[in-house]
Amino acid sequence: MADDTTDTKSSNQMxxxxxxxxxxxxxxxxxxSIGFDxxxxxxxxxxxxxxxxxxxHQGIISTDDKDKIVHGLxxxxxxxxxxxxxxxxxxxxxHMNVEARLATLIGPAAGRLHTARSRNDQVALDFRxxxxxxxxxxxxxxxxxxxxxxxRAEEHAxxxxxxxxxxxxxxPVTFGHHCMAYVEMFGRDRSRVRHAIEHLDESPxxxxxxxxxxxxxxxxxxxxxxxxxxxxRNSIDTVSxxxxxxxxxxxxxxxxxxxxRLAEEIVIWSTPQFxxxxxxxxxxxxxxxxxxxxxxxxxxxxxxxxxRINGSLVALLTIMKGxxxxxxxxMQEDKEQVFDAAESxxxxxxxxxxxxxxxxxxxxxxxxxxxxxxxxxxxLADWLVREAGLPFRDAHHVTGRAVALAESKGCDLAELPxxxxxxxxxxxxxxxxGVLTVEASVASRKSFGGTAPSEVRRQIAFWRARN
Numbered sequence: 001m002a003d004d005t006t007d008t009k010s011s012n013q014m015x016x017x018x019x020x021x022x023x024x025x026x027x028x029x030x031x032x033s034i035g036f037d038x039x040x041x042x043x044x045x046x047x048x049x050x051x052x053x054x055x056x057h058q059g060i061i062s063t064d065d066k067d068k069i070v071h072g073l074x075x076x077x078x079x080x081x082x083x084x085x086x087x088x089x090x091x092x093x094x095h096m097n098v099e100a101r102l103a104t105l106i107g108p109a110a111g112r113l114h115t116a117r118s119r120n121d122q123v124a125l126d127f128r129x130x131x132x133x134x135x136x137x138x139x140x141x142x143x144x145x146x147x148x149x150x151x152r153a154e155e156h157a158x159x160x161x162x163x164x165x166x167x168x169x170x171x172p173v174t175f176g177h178h179c180m181a182y183v184e185m186f187g188r189d190r191s192r193v194r195h196a197i198e199h200l201d202e203s204p205x206x207x208x209x210x211x212x213x214x215x216x217x218x219x220x221x222x223x224x225x226x227x228x229x230x231x232x233r234n235s236i237d238t239v240s241x242x243x244x245x246x247x248x249x250x251x252x253x254x255x256x257x258x259x260x261r262l263a264e265e266i267v268i269w270s271t272p273q274f275x276x277x278x279x280x281x282x283x284x285x286x287x288x289x290x291x292x293x294x295x296x297x298x299x300x301x302x303x304x305x306x307x308r309i310n311g312s313l314v315a316l317l318t319i320m321k322g323x324x325x326x327x328x329x330x331m332q333e334d335k336e337q338v339f340d341a342a343e344s345x346x347x348x349x350x351x352x353x354x355x356x357x358x359x360x361x362x363x364x365x366x367x368x369x370x371x372x373x374x375x376x377x378x379x380l381a382d383w384l385v386r387e388a389g390l391p392f393r394d395a396h397h398v399t400g401r402a403v404a405l406a407e408s409k410g411c412d413l414a415e416l417p418x419x420x421x422x423x424x425x426x427x428x429x430x431x432x433x434g435v436l437t438v439e440a441s442v443a444s445r446k447s448f449g450g451t452a453p454s455e456v457r458r459q460i461a462f463w464r465a466r467n
Contacts, residue, residue, distance in 0.1 A: 031329075034087050036336050037094045038080075043129040044094050045077045047122065050225040051205055052113055060116065060215055065109040072106040073098070094126070095119050116215040117208055120239040120327045124204035127335060129226065131248050134342045135197050141349045142190040142255070146183050146467050148356040153179035154460050158453045160438045161276065161366035162375055171378055172370040172438040175361060177451040180459050182262055187463070189255040196251055200244035203228040207238035210326035240326040242316065245338050249313040252345045256306035259348050263303040266355060270296045275365045280358035283351065298351045305344040312337035370438045374403045374413055379435040379444065388427040398425050412436075 049070050056066035076098055079085040091097045103110040156175035163173035203223035206213065212235040219231035232238040269276035283298040316337045319330055377399050384395035401424050406413050414436035421428045434440055446452040449459065 028089065031092060032089045033093045033332050033335070034089055034091065034097060036339060037123075037126075038087055038097070039335075039339060040094050040123075040126040040130055041080045041098070042077065043126040043133075044098055044122070045073045047125045047129065047205055047226065048098070048113060049073050050222045051117060053225065054218055054221045055112070055115060055215075057221065058216055058218055060217070061112045065112050068106040068109040069102070069113050072102045072110065075105055076101050093119070093123075095122055116213040116217050117205060118210075118239075120209050121204050121207040121235075124207070124239055124241070125226070127242075127338075128200055128204060128244055131244050131338065132197060132200055132227075134338075135193050135200075135248060135251075138251075138255075138342075138345065138349070139190055139193045139197075141346065141353070142186050142193065143467060145349055145353045145356070146186050146190070146463065148353050149179045149183045149186070150460055150463055150467065152176070152356060152361075153183065153456060156361060156363070157456045157460070159361065159363045159366060160370045160442055162370045162372065163451070169369070169372055169375050172375050172441045173445075173451040174442055174453060174456055175363070175366060176453070176456045176460070177442075180456060180463075182258070183459075183463055185258040185261075186255070189251065189258060192251045192254065196244070196247045198229075199247060201229040202232045203230070204232050204238045204241075206231060207235035210236050210239050236326045240323070240328075240331075242320055242331060242334050245334050246313070246316055246320065248338060249309070249316055249341055252309045252341045253306075253313045256309040256345060256348060259352055260303045260306040262352060263299040266299040266359070267296050267303070270294075270299075274369070275362055276369070277362065278360040279355060280360075282358060283355045298355060302348045302351055305348045308344050309341045312341040367438065371412060371414075374406065376413055376436045376438065376441050377403050379441045380413060380432065383432055383435045384425070384428075387429070387431065388425065390425075 052061070052066050052069040052073075055061045056063050061069075076085065079101075085101070087097050088100070091100050099110060099113065102113065153176040156179065157177075159175040160172050161175045161178060162169045163171045163178070203219065203226055205222050205226070206217050206219035223229070223231045232241075266277065266279070268274055270279055279294070279296055279298070283296070316334055319333050323330055380402060381392065381395040381399040384390045384398055385392050388395075390398065402413060402416065402421060405420060405424070406416050409416070414433060418428070418430055421432065435444065442451050442453070444452065446455055449455065
């Protein structure tokens with residue numbers, strides 16, 4: 001008959017190597033968040049100081065206790081910032097770590113700090129403050145990236161390059177115009193950041209566990225002290241809401257997608273086959289075996305970071321998708337996703353800003369490529385509509401025949417003799433050669449938002465004024 005007792009060795013085998021002490025160790029491991037939420041220490045302490053100050057103002061705690069609490073919290077802030085604070089896993093999270101240290105520093109007065117609040121509204125506050133600050137940082141970084149593109153666009157407002165569709169030569173454009181396309185992209189990203197800040201600009205503190213509190217608190221006072229527009233208006237939604245974190249991740253994912261598109265172009269442009277740009281040594285690496293190689297590793301890593309950011313967005317959407325109101329412990333899994341995405345986005349924007357500012361643009365190579373692939377064919381079709389009076393579909397057909405002839409002769413459209421063009425359509429005159437150069441092509445695209453240098457400069461001036 002088997003003995004009911006279990007020896008230590010078999011217990012260790014049951015729970016696994018790192019959980020040698022059994023279920024208590026497992027619970028501690030899965031429940032603790034201090035390993036990552038200690039990142040919120042400054043926001044936690046700032047929120048607690050605002051809360052204690054409000055409690056004293058409302059007569060809920062004494063001024064003496066408030067002063068002790070504030071002094072103690074500032075002491076803890078200094079300890080953490082100087083690296084002299086010992087975080088404990090047994091205390092689970094940043095809130096309990098700070099509160100336990102406060103009790104050691106000031107005694108019983110520390111116990112009054114948690115009056116009229118819960119860890120539910122406390123973590124909502126800390127996290128919201130952190131995301132707001134990160135969004136403000138992202139806004140500035142995007143502004144710097146836009147400024148880098150504006151400088152390059154101004155420098156190359158007249159530099160001709162091939163414009164692509166399907167990665168095939170389509171029509172000549174200017175490099176300045178191409179740069180301004182990314183100004184528009186990152187401008188939209190910055191606009192989304194600003195809207196997100198507006199959306200989350202409400203203070204959660206005072207919602208307590210989920211129902212509010214019976215104490216006569218002043219939530220407008222704490223909202224103002226913490227830099228929020230106003231307090232949240234529903235206590236249940238307040239503690240269960242992570243829309244602000246999901247919105248941050250969605251913004252990061254879209255911005256990351258834009259950065260990845262730019263990174264891909266830089267990777268292509270820097271190949272010997274294209275040779276449009278050369279990255280500085282600061283953003284390139286060599287090969288361990290091939291001495292001639294200069295690899296665009298920074299651009300490739302920016303491209304890869306997008307995958308991590310996308311994964312964080314999907315993870316948090318999945319965490320939140322089936323949660324009933326109000327708070328559930330599942331929501332502890334929200335922060336690592338946001339922290340990781342924020343770090344990836346910051347690094348990607350900084351790297352891309354550096355690459356854009358430092359890269360050398362080979363304008364001669366770009367101009368030569370702009371004339372390849374019969375890129376002025378549309379200009380010929382447009383000339384036939386304007387000067388020969390053809391319907392565009394007929395002009396398209398005539399142009400196609402001209403391209404086929406040039407291709408058979410191994411020359412560009414501008415190199416076809418007038419006699420050859422007139423054999424296709426007698427109404428063609430020598431004036432057509434005025435539109436068949438890449439310079440003439442880009443200069444003619446003066447429609448609002450077009451690639452003509454004059455229009456590029458107009459858009460640069462517009463963005464300079466708003467950046």
